[in-house]
Structure formats: structure tokens, C-alpha cells
Amino acid sequence: MTSETKNKATNEMIQLKGVTKSYDGKITALQGVSFSIKPGELVSIVGRSGAGKSTVVRLLLAEERASKGTINVGGWDITAISHRDVPQFRRQIGVVFQDFKLLPRKTVFENVAFALEVSGEPTKIIREVVPQVLNLVGLSNRLHQYPEQLSGGEQQRASIARALIHRPKLLLADEPTGNLDSINTAEIIDLLKKINDLGTTVVLVTHNRDVVNTLRRRVITLDKGAVISDQAVGRYVL
Amino acid sequence: MIAATRRIVRFALQSMWRNLWLTIATGATVGLTVLSLSALLAIHVGIGQVVNSVEKQLNLTLTLYPTVTESQANTLVIAINALPHVQKVTYVSKEQVLEQQKQSGDPEILRSIEAIGENPFGPSLIVGAKDSKAYLSIINELQKSQYSALIEGQERHFEENQSFLQNFSNFADKVRYVVLAMTLVFALISALMVFNAVRVAIYTQREEITVMRLVGATTSFIRGPYLVELFIYSAFSVIIGGGLFILLLYAGQPYLTTYFGQENVNLLAYFKDNALIIYGAQFIGLFVLSIVSALLAVRRYLNA
Numbered sequence A: 001m002t003s004e005t006k007n008k009a010t011n012e013m014i015q016l017k018g019v020t021k022s023y024d025g026k027i028t029a030l031q032g033v034s035f036s037i038k039p040g041e042l043v044s045i046v047g048r049s050g051a052g053k054s055t056v057v058r059l060l061l062a063e064e065r066a067s068k069g070t071i072n073v074g075g076w077d078i079t080a081i082s083h084r085d086v087p088q089f090r091r092q093i094g095v096v097f098q099d100f101k102l103l104p105r106k107t108v109f110e111n112v113a114f115a116l117e118v119s120g121e122p123t124k125i126i127r128e129v130v131p132q133v134l135n136l137v138g139l140s141n142r143l144h145q146y147p148e149q150l151s152g153g154e155q156q157r158a159s160i161a162r163a164l165i166h167r168p169k170l171l172l173a174d175e176p177t178g179n180l181d182s183i184n185t186a187e188i189i190d191l192l193k194k195i196n197d198l199g200t201t202v203v204l205v206t207h208n209r210d211v212v213n214t215l216r217r218r219v220i221t222l223d224k225g226a227v228i229s230d231q232a233v234g235r236y237v238l
Numbered sequence B: 001m002i003a004a005t006r007r008i009v010r011f012a013l014q015s016m017w018r019n020l021w022l023t024i025a026t027g028a029t030v031g032l033t034v035l036s037l038s039a040l041l042a043i044h045v046g047i048g049q050v051v052n053s054v055e056k057q058l059n060l061t062l063t064l065y066p067t068v069t070e071s072q073a074n075t076l077v078i079a080i081n082a083l084p085h086v087q088k089v090t091y092v093s094k095e096q097v098l099e100q101q102k103q104s105g106d107p108e109i110l111r112s113i114e115a116i117g118e119n120p121f122g123p124s125l126i127v128g129a130k131d132s133k134a135y136l137s138i139i140n141e142l143q144k145s146q147y148s149a150l151i152e153g154q155e156r157h158f159e160e161n162q163s164f165l166q167n168f169s170n171f172a173d174k175v176r177y178v179v180l181a182m183t184l185v186f187a188l189i190s191a192l193m194v195f196n197a198v199r200v201a202i203y204t205q206r207e208e209i210t211v212m213r214l215v216g217a218t219t220s221f222i223r224g225p226y227l228v229e230l231f232i233y234s235a236f237s238v239i240i241g242g243g244l245f246i247l248l249l250y251a252g253q254p255y256l257t258t259y260f261g262q263e264n265v266n267l268l269a270y271f272k273d274n275a276l277i278i279y280g281a282q283f284i285g286l287f288v289l290s291i292v293s294a295l296l297a298v299r300r301y302l303n304a
């Protein structure tokens, strides 16, 4: 962690100020977006397809850089984070995607262990912690299976286990239930609530009306790259 | 650091094992490259050896006047030995020449020798030069007037020799250029094949590279296993491809020996004697080339 990127001036978990993002200098995906999220919150980001939700996630992961504005995540000013600091930064946030993004030629155990191996965690600890977390997400009997041998819901739980293995302060989930049926969706949302109850800040990107309406938590609504509503106990307004 | 290295090696082996078909396909490409480069090298060396053996068999026989004494001939031997490019000068006395002619058994010659009643031959000198081109300068030198009293009927012979030598050395040069050009073109093609094989292998894993980045893997942690894999590929294909080629030479050398003679064309001996250099160089070349290809290919997927 370098002193330039580590910013202790804010006590927000996430802070976007006037963020604009355009791709190839043409398509404007986000336009002057500002919001902040406090530690321990569970916030849903909703909006139509193409509203810019995934762009927010990619910016928060430092996968893309903002064209304008500043972004702080977990005390890091990632507006101009250097390429070298990115791995260190990512080890402090967990991320879950609609398409799971598991490594196809690694077992469930190895997929989760990988996230610890990259940061040089000792093997002894990995052998201890990985089964615990897989147990937490209900996959203790699937340790040595490959992703393709699991159902969608199970794959998503494996990917959540991988996201949690670092005990991150922040979990970003981009449409984690997009490929799941309603039963699996409910299970995954329950899991995210449980993770949030244990103290992790959760940002849930979704366009599932039922999920948002039953959660009864804060909802930020994006439309055409701009925040059009931000409600403490929100409902799906689109 | 050691733990990370061990993990990187484990990932490499695991990935090769679990991508067995890709491993086999990539390995076969790299192995074939080694085989074909070895074959070209063998042709290059073989032609060189053939040319050398022909050059070795070339020599210039100078027939001296029958009146030339042994000491005069020796002075001439010393003078010729002092010329550049001369490898060896052999003196054949007039008695030996006579003996050789008798043994040739040509009845015409035998009859003439009988008729004359004494040795009609002069001594001769057999001059060997380092290569075919060198004979030309030697011939030029011997055409000078100071030698004309000693060397019999030189002009006609020399001119015949000269044109033959000129043709032969032109031919040898051309063959060498063609083989060199072929080797270069082939090396280039092999390089492209290896480059492409590595790119394809990495292309099939592009999403995995992105995922590794997303869970916080550093660039070197992602690249590491590729470097280990390529080291293994390079080593194994050189060992297997090179070993296979030497086996082929074991099988083929007897035929070469029959055609050209053991001491003239011996590819097996050449490859055995130089195996370390030939295959060491191929290994280093392959490894460096594949690493460069891999780094270029991986870089595209590491940007996020």
C-alpha cells in the first residue's frame, strides 16, 4: 500500500465524486455520478440494461479508470492507482459476477485457495481456512469437483466463497443472481445478507425487482449513466 | 518467495496435465521444429562434408622433366610449400612413377618402356591445397617462368585443371548459399510456428488470465507458470526431438558410409560430438523465443 493511494481522509467505504466514464471517447456510460457508501451498508444498485451499473463495478475494481471525477474505495484513492498497486488493492475487496468467473481447470477448493495463494498465504492456513469458508456457503461436500460439475447456484456459492476468503471489507456483486432460478436467487441473497450481518459492506447490482423489494435496504437507481434516485429503504422504481 | 515459486511450478505442472491435449499439440509443434531444424543442419553439415571430401581428393599432379634431379625437385617442394594455402606436397620419385606405370598394366605403356630400355619418366609432385579455390592461386604462381624449366607441359594441363576447379568451387559455393538460405527460411518458419503455438495456447486461457487478475494475482504470479511450462516444453522437445534425430542418424549413417565412406561423411559422429552445442543452442533459442511470444501474448490480457 503506497502512501499516495492510501487516503485516510474519508471514513466512507466508497465515495464517488462527479464521476464520468466514456469508452473510446465516444460512448458515455456514466455522467457526473456521485454517491457514497458507509462501512457496513448493504446497498443495491439498480437500473435498466445499459444504465452503467457494470461500469460502476469496473471502476470500483480499478478495472477501468474514470474519465473525470474521483473514486475512493476502502481508503484507497483509486482514481489514478498505479498498475502495480492493483493486485494489492483487489485482495481487499471481494467480487462476484453473473457468470461466476471460476477457473475451469481448478477444483472448487483450488479456486478458493487461489485467491489466498496469490497473496502468499501459507499453505497450512489455506488448508484450514478454505474448507471453513466452503462450509459457510454450503459446499463442504463439493471441494474436489470442477466448476462444470456444479449447478449454477453452487458455482455462485463457490465464487462467493472465493470473494470472502480474504475477509474483505467490501463485497461487490454484479448481477450475482442473473443466471439463477428463483430458489437459488433467494439462497444467494440470504447468503449476501448473512455476510453483511457479519460486518462486510455489500454492493449488490441487480435488475431483479423482487430481490430489491424484499431486501428493504438502500437503493441507488441509475438511468442513462446518471443517479436518478437514492433511497434509504428503496423500492424498484423503474 | 520460495513458497511462491513452488506454487508457480505446481500451477504449471497442473495446467499442463489438465490441458493434456493442448500440451500434446503444443509440444508436438515445438518438437517438430527441433526435428526439422536438426534435419536442415544435417543437410548443411552433410553437404559441407561431401564438398570437403571432394576437395580433399582433389590434387594437382605436377609432372617434372625426366632430367630433374632429386635435389632440384626438393627445392621445388620447399618453394611450393611456402606458397599460401598449400596443405601438403608429396614427392614421387621417377622410380616410383615407373613402378606405378608398370603396375597400371597397360600393354601399350609396357611395350614402350621395354622399347626405350630406360626409365622415360620424370619425378612428379602431388600438391594438396586447403580448398578448391586455393588451387587457382597455386596454379597462377607455378606458371611463372622460374618454374618452366622444371615442370613439363604445364600450360595445357593447368588450363584444364583451372576450368574444372573454377567450376567446382562455384558449384560448392552455390550449394552452400542455397542450404544456408534454406536454413534461414526454415528457422524463420519454425520461429513463427512456435510463436503462434504459444499465442494460441495463451489465447485459450485469456479468460482465466482476466479472472486471476480480478482476484488479485500479480503479473508475475500469472506469468510465472507460463515461463515454467515453456521451460519444460523447450527442454523436452529438444531432448525428444534431438534424441529422435540422433536415433535416425544411427539408422541412416550406415547408408551414408556406404556411399561416401566413413571418414568423408559422418553425420552421426558430427551430431554426437556437437550434441551439447547444437541442442544447447536450440534449447536456448526456443526458450527465449517462446518466452518472448508468451510475454507478448499475455500482455494483452493483463491490462485490466
Ligand SMILES: Nc1ncnc2c1ncn2[C@@H]1O[C@H](COP(=O)(O)OP(=O)(O)O)[C@@H](O)[C@H]1O
Binding pocket: A023, A024, A027, A028, A029, A047, A048, A049, A050, A051, A052, A053, A054, A055, A056
Ligand atoms: N468496454 C466497453 N466499450 C464500449 N462501450 C461499453 C463498454 N462497456 C460498456 N459499454 C457501454 O456503456 C454503457 C453502460 O454499460 P454497462 O455499464 O455494462 O451497463 P449495465 O451493466 O447497467 O447493463 C452501455 O451503453 C454499454 O454499451
Ligand SMILES: [Mg+2]
Binding pocket: A053, A054, A055, A175
Ligand atoms: Mg451489467
